[in-house]
Amino acid sequence: MSRLLYRLGRAAALRPWRFVVVWLALVAAVGGAAAAGGGSLQDDYTLEGTGSQQATELLRDRFPALSGADARVVVRAADGRVDPSALAAARGELRALPHVGAVDPPRPSADGRTALLTVRYSVPVTDLETGPTLDALRGATGSLADAGYQVEFGGQVPENVTAPGGVAEAAGIVAALVILLLAFGSVVAAGLPLVVALAGLGVGVSGITLLAAVANVATTAPTLAMMVGLGVGIDYALFILTRHREGLAAGLDVPESAGRAIATAGQSVLFAGFTVLLALCGLVLSRIPVFMTMGFATGIVVAATVASAVTLLPAVLGLAGRRVLRRRDRASGAAPAAESPRIRRWALHVGRRPWPWLLAGLVLMLTLAAPALGMRTWPSDAGSEPESNTVRQAYDLVADAYGPGANGPLLVAVDLTETGPAALPGLRDRLAATEGVASVAPPRLSVARDAAVLVVTPEYGPQDERVTPLVDRVRADVLPPGAEVTGMTAAYVDLSRMLSERLWPVIGAVVATSFVMLVFVFRSILAPLKAALMNLLSIAAAYGVLTAVFQWGWGAELLGLPHSVPVSSFILLLMFAVLFGVSMDYEVFLLSRVREEWLRHGDARGSVSGGLAVTGRVITSAALIMVAVFLGFAADPGLVIKQMGVGLAVAVALDATIVRLVLVPAAMALLGRGNWWLPGWLDRLLPNVDPHGGAVPAPADAGPRAPEPSRA
Known part of the structure; x- marks a missing residue:
């Protein structure tokens, strides 16, 4: 060579x-x-063979509106309470965006100064151009910013935008x-x-x-x-x-x-x-x-x-x-x-x-x-971003208003063809009684009523070292056959x-x-x-x-x-x-x-x-x-x-x-x-490769190449 x-x-x-x-x-x-x-950059975190991936596939089949990417719009009032009518108008704008399957009702904080709008897309984040999608979110919530509210964005879509x-x-x-x-x-x-x-x-x-x-x-x-x-x-x-x-x-x-x-x-x-x-x-x-x-x-x-x-x-x-x-x-x-x-x-x-x-x-x-x-x-999340970043500000606002676990909720997907609807009340009670769980939302049924999903909010944030034992406890001691846990936190554990x-x-x-x-x-x-x-x-x-x-x-x-x-x-x-x-x-x-x-x-x-x-x-x-x-x-x-x-x-x-x-x-x-x-x-x-250029012609004034020493 x-x-x-x-x-x-x-x-x-x-x-x-x-x-x-x-x-x-x-x-x-x-x-x-x-x-x-050329194409655009997209993260693909498909984890074949894991529990979180199985639950995601069940949601994709029975709950298309919950199976895709999500984005969070966090609205904060400087003083007083956030106006419900302004939130309702923004929700309507968000629902009209491309690929949006649903927008959850506004979730106000206990003091009313903070409100959370969760946007659920019908496609995974890999199918979205994250930059234009984030711009569309800003445009749909422009009326809230114009009204003087602080508006920050979190969730998969904003966190997928590269600086x-x-x-x-x-x-x-x-x-x-x-x-x-x-x-x-x-x-x-x-x-x-x-x-x-x-x-x-x-x-x-x-x-x-x-x-x-x-x-x-x-x-x-x-x-x-x-x-x-x-x-x-x-x-x-x-x-x-x-x-x-x-x-x-x-x-x-x-x-x-x-x-x-x-x-x-x-x-x-x-x-x-x-x-x-x-x-x-x-x-x-x-x-x-x-x-x-x-x-x-x-x-x-x-x-x-x-x-x-x-x-x-x-x-x-x-x-x-x-x-x-x-x-x-x-x-x-x-x-x-x-x-x-x-x-x-x-x-x-x-x-x-x-x-x-x-x-x-x-x-x-x-x-x-x-x-x-x-x-x-542990995979990096919004909690590790600089404080000037909108996803970090949204993360801090959510933790302050709803508790640290609200930044990493667990989604329990239940296949009712295996478990049966009668098991849902007992499952919710067992989840709520599990050490490390702050709250469990009421079950949400699919259109065909053959699947259900429960949103579980942990007591601690996604980066807390107690998160992995919590997910393991839920899987080993709480979930019946036909149920699995997913969400970003569970996917990070897997x-x-x-x-x-x-x-x-x-x-x-x-x-x-x-x-x-x-x-x-x-x-x-x-x-x-x-x-x-x-x-x-x-x-x-x-x-x-x-x-x-x-x-x-x-x-x-x-x-x-x-x-x-x-x-x-x-x-x-x-x-x-x-x-x-x-x-x-x-x-x-x-x-x-x-x-x-x-x-x-x-x-x-x-x-x-x-x-x-x-x-x-x-x-x-x-x-x-x-x-x-x-x-x-x-x-x-x-x-x-x-x-x-x-x-x-x-x-x-x-x-x-x-x-x-x-x-x-x-x-x-x-x-x-x-x-x-x-x-x-x-x-x-072995063939003699000679990485030292021995095949190169020797200079005219060079002497003969020394023979290779005998090997020990």
């Missing part, structure tokens, strides 16, 4: 405008197709540009990775919009994809550009240097990108549509950034010529230092005393991971449980496939095994920091949250899939250079220090860029993206420091030649 990549990179550098025009046409074509035929983005992305781009400028000392060299990453990002995000036309794509998927795509896209271009600068410093001309950079670092980019895609494919095992589309969407962007790095980047390198070097280096002909003597000395120091450093690093990482043992996961159960199969599949790929690429058993264990350790530490920051509240206010919140249920799966792939990027680049040194010299300990010295600056710059990008997304108003940004930033920072500078050199020093051990029978079976 390296020879093919060499030819591709050299051809792009020799004929740059052809490749640039192709990419411009590609960005325009995909963007135009997305604008003309406008752009600030987090811009912050990440600016931070990345500053880091690149400091690292390269050249405006041209600093700008090229950004240009290439943004080109891949443009194609990938347009691809997500096209995907949304044929599938339900989660509302947070584009933001997650941009966060990951921006980070890896800049990093991939950075690794290739660094190799190209080394070639120019060695006296190669621009096309030859670009070809060699693509053949070596470009091949590592392909393997690293493929590792990220493998990790994202693990989300398919969750069998939850919203997670599957998040994986597909992020995968589209990652694939586009890899393509731009190996095809567009060598073209712009050909256009830039030697301007990617500092001006003083171009004038003097001096070569920028390819390695860091300080990192080499540090790696040798750790290698001489591996056990103390290995134990110290493990203790630190395990200490950071310890809070994760008490992690409580979702959290499903995610916890399916986390380990996803972890096992992702780790196993990544391990096999690294064995295939590096022809070793212990080095890939060590890489997988180190990545798992950094992920565990990131989980622990997330628990301390968000659940314990150590950094909640600093991040714009009003109080401590549970870790989002989405985080465990999403963060593992993304982070395992991203962490493997650094491992692939580091192991590639270490193995190059090993094949060249056969010195097990020296190859580690040499590989770290050569990759030290570039990986540090790449990690700083990743951390800056991810921390920029920590300012996103969405809790899932905020927690993802913090978690990924922490994990990458730990991976680039404690793991790469302490644990990796210590572990590889202890393993010695065993790092590259491979059983003889497996050695004969």
